[in-house]
Amino acid sequence: MSATLLAGISRTTEPQTMLRRFLALDALVTGVNGLAYVTASGPLGRLLGVDDTVLLGLGVFLALFAAGVGGLATRRQPPRPPVKAVVDANLLWAVLSVAALALWFEPTTAGAVWIPVQALTVAGFALLQWSALRRT
Numbered sequence: 001m002s003a004t005l006l007a008g009i010s011r012t013t014e015p016q017t018m019l020r021r022f023l024a025l026d027a028l029v030t031g032v033n034g035l036a037y038v039t040a041s042g043p044l045g046r047l048l049g050v051d052d053t054v055l056l057g058l059g060v061f062l063a064l065f066a067a068g069v070g071g072l073a074t075r076r077q078p079p080r081p082p083v084k085a086v087v088d089a090n091l092l093w094a095v096l097s098v099a100a101l102a103l104w105f106e107p108t109t110a111g112a113v114w115i116p117v118q119a120l121t122v123a124g125f126a127l128l129q130w131s132a133l134r135r136t
Contacts (some may be wrong), residue, residue, distance in 0.1 A: 015135035019083065020073050022132055026086070026125040027070035033118070034062025044107040048111035063088070084132050090126035 037044060037059025045052035069086055072078045097119035101107065107115060 015079055015132055019078060019132035019136060020075070022125065022128045023069055023073035023078060023083070023086065026090070026129065027066045027073055029121070029125075030062050030069065031066030034059045034064075034066055037057065038063060047108065048114055049108035050105055050111055077136075078136075080133065084130060087126045087130045088131070090122045090129070093128070094123040097122070
């Protein structure tokens, strides 16, 4: 994700708008990732070195999570507790991704690159959402 894209998304003086935009971006990226895992768990599993059943389960979870985050993004004023839960879930996902890489997965080179990049992206969403939430 480029700095230019983030600057364009966050360009507003209204903290609620910024929060909604960051939630929507999270929902979009997470939803696309989840759908990819669901529809192509076999090939992606082989590419990343992750069991396809694990990817399928993660994909279903991510698609459902994205739908919930997307629902929050549509609210004029997303309520704090669910947004905080999204931030916490994103942070937990990032930590568990790194832990899984170190403790359980035996990834390919592509997986060893993808998993940390994905974890950093999700942690970035958490940081952006928390920052916008604090301003509301």
